[in-house]
Amino acid sequence: MKKLRVGILGLGRCGAFIKSLYLNDAEFVATCETKAEMNYGLKELYGEDFGFYTDFEEFLKHPGGMDVVIIGNFFHEHAHYAIRCLEEGINVISECLANATMAEGVALVRAAEKSKAMYILGENYQYSTECLEMKRIYDEGTMGKVLFAEGEYNHGLISSKEEADKTRTMYLRSFEEHWRNHLPRTYYVQHSLAPLMFVTGSRPVRISAMAAYNVNGTTGDKMIGPNVKDRAAIMITQNDDGSVFRVTGCSGWGSGDNTYRVCCEKGQLEIMRDDESLLVNYDENYVPSGKERKTRYIPEPDPTEAELIEKAGGGHGGSDYRVIVEALKHIRSGVQHPLDVYFATTLSSVAILGHRSVLNNGQPYDIPDFTKEEDRLKYENDYETPFYGTDGSKPTIPCSKN
Ligand SMILES: NC(=O)c1ccc[n+]([C@@H]2O[C@H](COP(=O)([O-])OP(=O)(O)OC[C@H]3O[C@@H](n4cnc5c(N)ncnc54)[C@H](O)[C@@H]3O)[C@@H](O)[C@H]2O)c1
Known part of the structure; x- marks a missing residue:
């Protein structure tokens, strides 16, 4: 080859x-x-x-x-x-x-x-071993169709270089205008939403979002950036198949673990916060023959893949390795990858319009369908941004509601 x-x-x-x-x-x-x-x-x-x-x-x-x-x-x-x-x-x-x-x-x-x-x-997050197992079971059809799903991604921001050194945490913001210092809570929605879209095939068509914050102020708070006082954005999407998702974007609450839950007509799939085990939970009327009503286990990669993941450095529980495996497979075969440009820009639209919703007290926004030219025309000149650019450009909107 x-x-x-x-x-x-x-x-x-x-x-x-x-x-x-x-x-x-x-x-x-x-x-x-x-x-x-x-x-x-x-x-x-x-x-x-x-x-x-x-x-x-x-x-x-x-x-x-x-x-x-x-x-x-x-x-x-x-x-x-x-x-x-x-x-x-x-x-x-x-x-x-x-x-x-x-x-x-x-x-x-x-x-x-x-x-x-x-x-x-x-x-990468949809390629965690737990999310892949969720997708395998969802695709079997025994759970029926998704009605509601939740996704949480948590990543506290360390507020200063001194603090990061003290806690031996990597300090990820190299200069004042760096994107991590101005990152609205909705913009890192990929890790919470992409796995839900990947598992279920649902596509968001409307978004409404609100910020969660500490009304008493944030003095001494180690978990927020200097400019972003919002601690999380709670985002609700209505999807093209009638389902509703609740996702956090990148939240910064204490002791945050990532988690996903997919509620379907016949049962629920949930990744548990304590040990990242998967709970497969059928309604008593819909337990498939030969299966238990409830099972809870930690999905593992097969031994050959586990060895390769280890050789690759094991990043993000093997999901980094799978990003490359899947991408190169699709590039070689020419068969379009599921995380194509429409999937990618839909996620970005949720991030961008979700933030507008936060700034506008939860006002809903329609998510454009960029396969359609009429939806592209609405947005082709929309350059609103909360970020500083490397070219010296400045934010046009605030990066935080609070
Ligand atoms: N999927 C994940 O799990 C995951 C984890 C961490 C970061 N990321 C993403 O990866 C990207 C990079 O993250 P990071 O933390 O390394 O960011 P970063 O801000 O440290 O930037 C990465 C590097 O890009 C270089 N760079 C910036 N602009 C450049 C340009 N025009 N030409 C050449 N080099 C340039 C910088 O010097 C820096 O070394 C981001 O999009 C981030 O969201 C993803």
Whole structure:
């Protein structure tokens, strides 16, 4: 099998994918990273021809070319680079978020439709062993159709470098305008919502959201950013199949664990907060023959996969490894990946319009269907953003309700 040549934009989080590339007949041939000091020891690791670039357009011209680029630069600046790759016929695996403005979402969809290359959202949480087991059972059909589902993603933000050093927590905000300092609670909705969409196939069509915060103030609070006083955004989506989801975006309550619950016509699937076991819970009228009414167990990967996950570094419980396995499989076969540009931009629309709903006291917003040109036209010039841009641009809306 021909080795796929892979480049990485932004050598932070996406460094976690490199071992998985080598385990899947691919090689890491070049990177674009603005921190020139990161160009250290890379040729020793990845070969004499390895390319280090600080300029993206130069990176795209890397001798020998690239089949795939993994986009892992700043969270809110992925779309432009993904579009440039698609224009050059290079397949894209983009970290979440796909697009930080509605207009970028429209441009991204149009670029993906024009390109011969494939766009894939590099979201990983639906590939946890528990979520895959949920999907396996849901697809069997014994639970019936989803009616309601919940997804919670929790990630406390450490408020200062000193605090992070004290708690030995990685300090992830390198400068005042950094995206993590201005991250509205709805914008990191991928980890809570993508697994629910992946398991059930439901697509959000309307969003309403409210912020949860501490009315008595936040002095000394270690769990919030300097600009974001909202502690969570509680987001309700109505979906195209009549179901309703409640998701948190990225919440910051104490002792937060991630969890998912899918309530269906004939029973419920729930990942338990204490040990990440899966509770498979049938209604007494619908217990399939040969099954228990309630079973609770910790799903495990098969031993061969477990070994590969360990070799790959085990990131996010094996889900990082599976992002690469699945993406490369689809790129090689040409069969469209389920986390395609429509899936990706729908998630972004929930994040962006969810935040508008938070700012407007829960007002509902329709989620556009970007397969339709009339929905794209509504948003093609909508550049509202809560973020500072690398190009010096400033936020146009607040990043927090409180
Ligand atoms: N799926 C997950 O579990 C997970 C976990 C962590 C981060 N992420 C995502 O990965 C992305 C990167 O996260 P991070 O924490 O590494 O972010 P980060 O802010 O540290 O940025 C990553 C790197 O990109 C570089 N960079 C930024 N703009 C660039 C440009 N124009 N050209 C070249 N290099 C550039 C930065 O110098 C930095 O080294 C984000 O989208 C984040 O949301 C996902």
